[in-house]
Amino acid sequence: LKSSEDTPSFTVKSYACQRRTPLKHHNTFLTEALEILAENAEFGENEGRSVAFRRSASVLKALPYAVRQMDDLKNLPCLGEHSQRVIKEILEDGSSREVESTRQSAQFQAMKALTGVFGVGVRSADRGFREGLLCPSDLIRTGQKLNKAQQAGVQYYDDLNRPVTKQEALAISQIVERAVNSVLPGSIITLTGGFRRGKEVGHDVDFLITHEEEGVEEGLMPKLVNWLDEQGFLLYQKTTRNSYLESKDGPARPPNNMDRFERCFSIFKLGQCSEDSSAVLETGSDDSGTTDNVNGTTRQQPGSSWRAVRVDLVVSPFSQFAFATLGWTGSKLFERELRRWAGQEKGMSLSSHALYDSKQQRYLRANSEEEIFAHLGLEFIPPCERNS
Ligand code: TTP
Ligand code: MN
Ligand code: MN
Ligand code: MN
Structure with missing residues (x-):
């Protein structure tokens, strides 16, 4: 006989390709935060870390309910210690200090702006940031050598970001x-x-x-x-x-x-x-x-x-x-x-x-x-x- 449980159990398979993930889900406030950390890890070329945050976020996207307390995460796969810490802080305080300070940091904002130019990858954005570039117009102002793709990227920047x-x-x-x-x-x-x-x-x-x-x-x-x-x-x-x-x-x-x-x-x-x-x-x-x-x-x-x-x-x-x-x-x-x-x-x-x-x-x-x-x-x- 099955024992009855007081919390409805919902199992999530561990590979994203084993589960259904709709476009709209119930945990955007958490997944957006985790994806900031994933993106920041990509900017630092730390692929392992980035994939770990993306997998955590992805598990939350597959849940048929909004996470309200840490107990709601029981038995879920892929949630590493770091992701759990971030989730806990958001559930308790409304936001995570690590996520907010990442979001506010000059480096994150510059990387986001520079990689937002078509043709500019993480490598060149990082080089640019270390040379003091903060936004796409700095690419022109400082007379950076741009390839054809990057030139088009700057030229059509506004349209391509709409x-x-x-x-x-x-x-x-x-x-x-x-x-x-x-x-x-x-x-x-x-x-x-x-x-x-x-x-x-x-x-x-x-x-x-x-x-x-x-x-x-x-x-x-x-x-x-x-x-x-x-x-x-x-x-x-x-x-x-x-x-x-x-x-x-x-x-x-x-x-x-x-x-x-x-x-x-x-x-x-x-x-x-x-x-x-x-x-x-x-x-x-x-x-x-x-x-x-x-x-x-x-x-x-x-x-x-x-x-x-x-x-x-x-x-x-x-x-x-x-x-x-x-x-x-x-x-x-x-x-x-x-x-x-x-x-x-x-x-x-x-x-x-x-x-x-x-x-x-x-x-x-x-x-x-x-x-x-x-x-x-x-x-x-x-x-x-x-x-x-
Ligand atoms: P994207 O167009 O980058 O992403 P997307 O369509 O999912 O989202 P967006 O709305 O932001 O455009 O890539 C689409 C798919 O193409 C993605 O699953 C990865 C795949 N892809 C390749 O298989 N090879 C490639 O070289 C590239 C650039 C993408
Ligand atoms: Mn749903
Ligand atoms: Mn594409
Ligand atoms: Mn696309």
Whole structure:
């Protein structure tokens, strides 16, 4: 006989890919605090520490109730001593001193501002901060050497830090669909990333493109980029060709989780969205957006008829499409946990290209995300519940 308990017990599995994590949950006041500490650890390039805080936050996102007392955390996995200390302080005092002092610190604020520039990573932001830079305009004021991506990042800083709405994402989808269908009719285009997980806003728009006829997708990206550029939709683009076949380190283990698909990191010029429907498709060469010159860079003024939007385009061969879809849907922690589950619990190696079974010494094929979860012995988690 089961003994009755006075507190309702709720079990949470320990890997994020074993549980359902909705976008909206009941513990935002705690998860935001833990994620500040995670972000700060990333700025210090302390990956282990950052992942520990992210895992703690993720467990709280999966709870069907708001945590009110430490007792509510009984039996939950992944909550390290440090995270528990932070949670306890917030529950008792309303805030955590460590979190608040991190939030207020000049270093955290500068790192946040500098890494907020497209093209500026943690390394260059840190170098900048140690040279006294505090905000994006300092990059220009002090005459820093900027690469093309960083120049675009500074130029479109305000736009790129304004959240992209679902409506804007759909408007970009229409443009991408038109472009792809003009250069390779019959292609399949999927909106991935945060929007596929049901997010209402994002920092960019992510697309995965494939074609049922394996091989015809080769060389698609340059044609696509050309078309978009000719129509005036591109403010910036950097295309990287597919390096999957040339990779020597084994297809299922690309370095630092970067995949090897043909891809394009870009900045789109999007005409103003009307309230109800799609974007007014503005072609670029007439440059009707109002611009002015600030410190030698062109900045867009508020009220302009277009805005800059970050767009990621990825092309995948059809045979890898399910893996690519899973890999590009996120969240980042969910992806990380899937790979950790595969490796530690199943002796398999998962990437955005393939799934390799070390015991059987063979690749496991899949035509859908459902099949990949099944290969991994996991219950299928739909995209909108991968918000770990
Ligand atoms: P992002 O676009 O960075 O994140 P997001 O869409 O989840 O959130 P946001 O709304 O802020 O844009 O990445 C989307 C997914 O793409 C993420 O799960 C990781 C994956 N990805 C790769 O697989 N390889 C890569 O090289 C990059 C940059 C991302
Ligand atoms: Mn709920
Ligand atoms: Mn995204
Ligand atoms: Mn992206």
